[in-house]
Amino acid sequence: MNTDPKRWWALAVIALAQFMVIMDTSIIGVALPEIQTDLGFSQTSLSWVFNAYVVALGGLLLLGGRLSDLFGARPVFSAGWIVLLAGSVIAAVAGSVGVELAGRAVQGVGAALIAPSALTLLMMLFGNDPKELTKAIALYGAAAPAGGTAGVFLGGVITEWMSWPWIFWLYVPIAIGALIATPALMPRSEPQRGRVDIAGAISVTGGLALAVLGMVRAPVEGWGSLTTIGTLVAAAALLALFVVIQSKRENPLVRLGIFATPNLTGANIAQLLLGAAWIPMWYFLNLYLQQVLGYGAFASGAALLPMTLMIMLLMIVVAPRVIARFGFKAPIIAGLLVLAAGLIWLSFIRPSGNFVVDVLPASLVAATGMALAFIPLSAQRSRVPGPKREDWRRASSTRLTRLVLHSAWQR
Numbered sequence: 001m002n003t004d005p006k007r008w009w010a011l012a013v014i015a016l017a018q019f020m021v022i023m024d025t026s027i028i029g030v031a032l033p034e035i036q037t038d039l040g041f042s043q044t045s046l047s048w049v050f051n052a053y054v055v056a057l058g059g060l061l062l063l064g065g066r067l068s069d070l071f072g073a074r075p076v077f078s079a080g081w082i083v084l085l086a087g088s089v090i091a092a093v094a095g096s097v098g099v100e101l102a103g104r105a106v107q108g109v110g111a112a113l114i115a116p117s118a119l120t121l122l123m124m125l126f127g128n129d130p131k132e133l134t135k136a137i138a139l140y141g142a143a144a145p146a147g148g149t150a151g152v153f154l155g156g157v158i159t160e161w162m163s164w165p166w167i168f169w170l171y172v173p174i175a176i177g178a179l180i181a182t183p184a185l186m187p188r189s190e191p192q193r194g195r196v197d198i199a200g201a202i203s204v205t206g207g208l209a210l211a212v213l214g215m216v217r218a219p220v221e222g223w224g225s226l227t228t229i230g231t232l233v234a235a236a237a238l239l240a241l242f243v244v245i246q247s248k249r250e251n252p253l254v255r256l257g258i259f260a261t262p263n264l265t266g267a268n269i270a271q272l273l274l275g276a277a278w279i280p281m282w283y284f285l286n287l288y289l290q291q292v293l294g295y296g297a298f299a300s301g302a303a304l305l306p307m308t309l310m311i312m313l314l315m316i317v318v319a320p321r322v323i324a325r326f327g328f329k330a331p332i333i334a335g336l337l338v339l340a341a342g343l344i345w346l347s348f349i350r351p352s353g354n355f356v357v358d359v360l361p362a363s364l365v366a367a368t369g370m371a372l373a374f375i376p377l378s379a380q381r382s383r384v385p386g387p388k389r390e391d392w393r394r395a396s397s398t399r400l401t402r403l404v405l406h407s408a409w410q411r
Contacts (some may be wrong), residue, residue: 007125010185016141017118019147020084020174022113024053025094027150028104030301031164038164039097039187048351051216052101059209062203062253065116070194073120076113078179085175092168092391103168124187133321137378142315145370153301159220160298194251200242201253207238223405238339240278270332271377277339278370281346285359292351303355307363315372328376335373342366 028035028050036046062222068076084107091103118140158166203350214231246252282304287302323332342365350356 006185009181010187011122011127011136011361013181013185014118015143016081016121016174017114017180018140018143019150021057021115022147023146023151023154023173024049024107024111026148027155027167027170027393028053028151030152030155031159031167034159034164035100037098039094041097045097047216048101049104051212052104053058053108054216055209055212057111058207058212060109060112061116062204063119063196064112064114066196066201066253067113068117068120069192070196072189072191073117073124074182074188076122077117077186078182080110080113080115080117081175081178081182083113083174086178088109088168088171088175092165092172107171107277120189121186123188129351131324134323134375135316136176138315138320138375141374142312145308149301149304152286152304153298155296156296157299160296175229197245197249197251197253200245200249203242203245204253207235207242210235210238237345259411267332267377270336274336274339274370274373274377277343278366281343281366285346285363286361288349291353293353293355295355303359304363306360307367310364310367311371315375317370319375323376324373331372331376335369335371337369338372339366339369339402342369343344358397391404 032049034048035041041049048179064076064080086112087103087106087108089103090106091100094103122136122140126133155167158164158170185384194325210231214228214235217231218225218228231371240326243256246256285304286300289303291297295303319331342362345362345365346359349362353359
């Protein structure tokens with residue numbers, strides 16, 4: 001059992017990483033009109049300020065995880081912050097469309113290094129104590145919705161009272177702080193012998209990038225267009241090739257045998273459905289608040305704070321106790337049912353409605369279901385048997401990839 005008190009400070013830095021990675025998908029939305037005006041984006045190309053980050057993050061997550069295995073989680077974690085910092089500076093000083101998109105893509109590469117190495121570090125710190133691991137996963141999980149809401153809220157504040165480049169300058173001191181803290185707080189890990197699966201990395205990165213590209217361009221090109229169909233077919237072919245390659249590699253990016261682990265496949269499917277329900281709800285609530293109720297960007301972000309605070313409170317305080325009392329399965333089932341009830345309630349919101357009656361109570365019900373299901377699902381997926389603990393990180397990286405794909409779908 002790890003008794004070093006610094007591990008909880010280390011967890012704070014790991015949770016900060018999760019917070020920043022997710023926040024970077026939401027903070028940009030409010031500033032897009034000003035970026036379009038200042039840099040000369042067309043209406044079609046403007047969405048790529050978001051998509052450039054998403055494609056890089058979603059396409060490179062598994063490769064980032066493999067690099068973490070080969071070179072050690074701590075060095076890759078630090079490298080990710082350096083790359084994220086560099087991308088933020090590029091995006092902040094950009095004076096043209098191309099430079100802005102390059103900066104956003106570099107930010108995505110940094111996030112793809114940070115996210116999987118953070119998960120590995122979490123397991124190194126808390127993996128030997130199931131009770132502490134559940135608490136750590138709860139704190140780490142709570143950082144995701146906090147980052148999503150903070151992005152909308154801070155984006156509104158910065159855009160309204162400062163200027164859009166400060167959205168990116170915000171990352172600089174945070175990245176520097178993380179780089180200073182990492183050597184003092186994070187455990188060392190021995191690098192592994194092995195090779196980077198180049199063919200696997202290219203096929204999965206290309207496949208995921210094409211999948212994201214196809215989904216984000218489909219609203220413009222049309223789902224039935226040859227461009228969309230061709231892109232998605234090519235994505236499916238590359239991902240199928242990736243599975244074939246992984247089945248033949250001695251040191252694959254993803255050990256396919258982990259999906260035969262009892263309960264892991266079911267937990268992955270449930271996590272997929274949870275993301276498919278939650279992210280669209282978040283997206284359409286933003287639209288309802290701004291386009292139907294007439295809220296500004298700042299007010300819309302503030303309106304979502306009660307839901308976020310509810311999730312964080314339940315994930316950190318309640319969910320670990322519920323798991324200790326009832327195990328994993330009962331909270332997962334109960335949480336999904338409560339989330340479904342909240343979504344059904346939200347389906348009755350009125351064009352002439354208001355926040356207090358139509359949004360707040362239903363969103364808090366949905367938040368309760370999300371919190372109850374998310375932590376036991378994540379904890380269940382951490383129970384991967386066998387000597388290779390990085391398999392949990394790999395399985396969790398696939399969950400992050402699915403969240404990125406869901407975010408891209410909504411754009």
